[in-house]
Structure formats: structure tokens, C-alpha cells
Amino acid sequence: MRNFQIPGRSVAYGTQxxxxxxxxxxxLFALEILRNGGNAADAAIAASAVLCITEPHMTGIGGDCFALIGKRDGTIEGINGSGRAGRRADADWLKSARLTSIEPRSVHAVTVPGAIDAWAALLARHGTMDLQEALKPAIKLAEEGxxxxxxxxxDWAQEVADLxxxxxxxxHYLVDGRAPRQGEVMRYPALARTLKLIAAKGRDGFYAGEVGEEIVATLKARGGLLTLDDLAETKASWVxxxxxxxxxxxxLEIPPNGSGLTALIALNILKQFDMAKYGVSSIERYHLQIEAMKLAWVLRNRHIAERAAMTVTPEELLSDKTATDLAALIDMKRAVVNPENKIPMPGSDTVYLTVVDRDGxxxxxINSIYWAFGSGIVTPKSGIALQNRGANFVTEIGHPNCIGPGKRPLHTIIPAMVRAQGQVDMSFGVMGGAFQPMGHVGVMLNRYVYGLDVQEALDFARAFPEEGRVEVEAGVDEAVxxxxxxxxxxxxxxADPFGGGQAILFDxxxxxxxxxxxxxxxxxxxGL
Structure with a gap:
């Protein structure tokens, strides 16, 4: 239970x-849909669309999404709504382009936006509404502000130069050349018109016609490769x-090209230690979590890609042998330095939400355009910020995650769900780019090892190993x-807090x- 003498949040409760x-x-709009008879799928899509208006630097219809859907009977399925590179991004193009990387603000970082197709697919399979109904709240907010x-x-104030x-x-995203101030009302008339086209015509209102044509023309003017056929062929995958x-x-996590596998590898490493004997805020807990993530990260960078391109299977990476071999590299008295050299080769922006309805x-x-405002390329007429997910590709020919025609890149956004005794126990996610697997591991430890409630599990002070350093939030004790x-x-x-998160627990x-x-x-x- 939280200490009511210091600032904090209480757990929210509901029954319906x-x-x-x-x-x-x-x-609020998600709850309104639930109250009016809609289900969790309806509410999730409506809320995601609203977030495109309230947090346009984090998410948008020019991005991707993933979702896990858990039913009352305990079955859980996933949808991969990530887009692909253009069909013309082949090896000959890559050689002639002489790219050593896909720069995040370059036109080649723009992959086909997968979100709208996935929204439509999720509603068709699990919802009671269509896009026309689900987009009404977002359209209203875009018009009225x-x-x-x-x-x-x-966050917005840091992006002015790129915008x-x-x-x-x-x-569409600056006011007299500056970012909006706190409390300042922002309206998005162009985006409202685009959402109305999608509401009227469904997914084709985005991928074809005037909107699709403008996306392609905007990118072509900068040397981009995407075509109308690339947009038209976009299709979410049930996984x-x-x-x-x-x-x-x-x-449970979405399989590759999602990077949820990273969190699972790290948890498998931590299973080799008696985490419960260390305090929730102990040096040992932080050390072990950091070391496990450093080792899991090596495998992420080497192997995670579109599933068909991977040369090592997820099952191999999640094997007991992999876990014990990696755990053996951890020294409780000393940090692992250069973990890449110790593992032999075998023979950061997003929104997250979760909804539960009365039927369980x-x-x-999770929906994202990756960096703040994605690629920084916004279509002038339709007001769409185009994602830069292609920056997660590598340009090393032969690497599983090398950019290629019609290929999905390694993806950072990862929704999560926990099942206990055959039933869904918790739906959660932690946004924040590359931090997300670390966030998942932290929530799992906080909730299921240390017994923190869902709010405490999210609030817990975070640390993250990146580029040879360990960054720690202000809430981490000086002794740690x-x-x-x-x-x-x-x-x-x-410099900034690590991401954010949401969670709903079935008590x-x-x-x-x-x-x-x-x-x-x-x-x-x-809650209701």
C-alpha cells in the first residue's frame, strides 16, 4: 500500500x-464507449485515435501498432500492424545508395504505415463498431481542439528545429514557428479531414485515393521509394x-519482428537467480536486472528481425541452455564489460494503452510513429506525420534485419499480457523506445516477485543500460x-524519465x- 504522506497515485478500481x-x-472516451455498450476492442481503437490528437509527437495514423487480445476463456492472440519497406528497397538499390545506416530523419526511414489497416482488422475480428464510429471522438477533438x-x-518544445x-x-505542428505552450489549445483541421475520409471509406481512405497519392508524392519528392502499390498491399498479420x-x-509477447523476445530472454536469465532474496530497491536487484538486459540486448541486435529472415529461432533463444549460459556470465561482484565479446556467435516514441470490458x-x-513526430516529414494537405521505423533496419547485407523489399524492420513497440492459472491476469505495457523490454522486466519483478500493486509496479524508479553506461532516474536512491x-x-x-506505462490487473x-x-x-x- 502506498504511503499517503508523500505524493503518489492510488490504484484505480472498477467492476464493469x-x-x-x-x-x-x-x-475518458474509452470509458464512454464501454459505458455505451462497446467492447474493449472498440474502446482501444477509439482511444488510440484520440491519442493521435492529444499526443501527436508520440503517435499517429502515419505509424504502426501491435496488440494482444485476451478473452475470458484465457486464450490470447496478437496482431502485428507494422508496415514494410518499399518493394524497390532491394540489394541493388542498397549498393547504389551506399548507405552505412538508415538515418532516422531520412526519407528512407519511412516505412508503410501499418496502423490503419490493423485498426480496421482488429475491429472486424473483435469489435462491435467500424472505423466510422470508432473515429468520431478523435475527429471531434481534431476539429474543436x-x-x-x-x-x-x-517534449514538443525539444522538436522545434526538426519540425x-x-x-x-x-x-500543422508549430504555432508561429514555436511549439504550443502548456494549456494552449491545438486544432488539426487537415488531420480531421483525413480521419473523415478514413471513417467514410475505411482503410482504403488512407492507403488509396488522394491521401495515399499525397503520401507517395511527398516521399517521392525527397527521393523515397514507396509506391501506391506498397500502400495498397499493406496487411496486418494475426500472430x-x-x-x-x-x-x-x-x-506473453508479440513474436518477431517485435522485440518482446528481448524481455523474455532477460526474464529467463533472471530465473536462474533467487531474486526474492534481494530487496525490491537493492543494489543486487538493479545489478541483476541491468546485467540480464545487457546480455539479452546482444541477442536482440544480432537476431531479431522479420521472422522469415531470422537465422536463429525464438525457441532457441528462449531455451534453458541459452538462459543458463547467459546467466553464467553474470558476476555479482562486477559488471560485464563489452558483453558482445562474451557471447559466441552461433554455427525512442510511443503510446501504450490497455482496456478491459465487462465481458472480460x-x-x-501500442501505437507509435517511433521518434518524436516520426521522420519529421508531414504531408502538407492531409497532415500526416510519417513514421521512421525503417531506421531500425541495418544496411549490412546478409544481416537478418537488413533492409529489403517488402520487409518489416525490428520493432521496439511491445504490448504485454500475463496469464495465470489459465486466465488473463494482467494487461500492461511500458512505452519508451528501446527501454520497453527493460520496462517489462521491471514490472514483472515488481508485481510477481516483490508483490507491488499495479501502480507501485509502474512508479518504481528505473535504470537502463545503454551505450556502455547505466542511466538512472532521479528516484533511484543515492546508495544504489x-x-x-x-x-x-x-x-x-x-536526462529524461524512462517512458511511461499502463496496467490493468484482474483481481x-x-x-x-x-x-x-x-x-x-x-x-x-x-474504472466503471
């Missing part, structure tokens, strides 16, 4: 449904989740700073839903 998002308006919330205003460099971005057991429960359907949903440094970690203060003993929403964002969890 719940929504947790990073925007109060998205949460929304106040800019504090975290959004803070000013693009015609469409200047037009079977991958999973591992941990602390008596099962964590849970939707774990010193203890990690003494173990050889290069500890530095994080079956009391017959209620318990929800949490990360304080690092502007949102909240509310």
Missing part, C-alpha cells in the same frame, strides 16, 4: 470495465504470441548509485479490476 492510457481524454498537457508541451525544417510539419514462465505466471476481454495496445558504480557500472543521471479474489497509470506521463486509469 477499465481503461488506462497516457492521456485523460483518451481514457485540445489543450496541450504538461508532458506533451515539454521547422519540413513544410508540412511547420504548417500467435510467444511466452515464457516466470514467478509462477506466463508472460482485455486489449493490450554508489553501489552500482562500485560494481563497475558507469552510472549517470538520466479475481475480490472480483474487481485494478488499474495503474505511470506518473511519467499525463494520463490516468479509470
Amino acid at each position: 470495465g477499465m481503461a488506462a492510457t497516457s492521456s485523460p481524454l483518451a481514457t 485540445v489543450p496541450t498537457t504538461p508532458r506533451v508541451a515539454s 521547422a525544417a519540413d513544410e508540412g510539419a511547420r504548417l 500467435e504470441p510467444i511466452s515464457t514462465s516466470f514467478a509462477g505466471v506466463e508472460l 476481454m482485455a486489449v493490450s495496445f 548509485h554508489k553501489g552500482l558504480a562500485a560494481l563497475g557500472h558507469d552510472v549517470v543521471a538520466a 479475481r479474489a475480490q472480483g474487481v479490476l485494478a488499474g495503474g497509470s505511470d506518473f511519467r506521463k499525463d494520463g490516468l486509469a479509470l
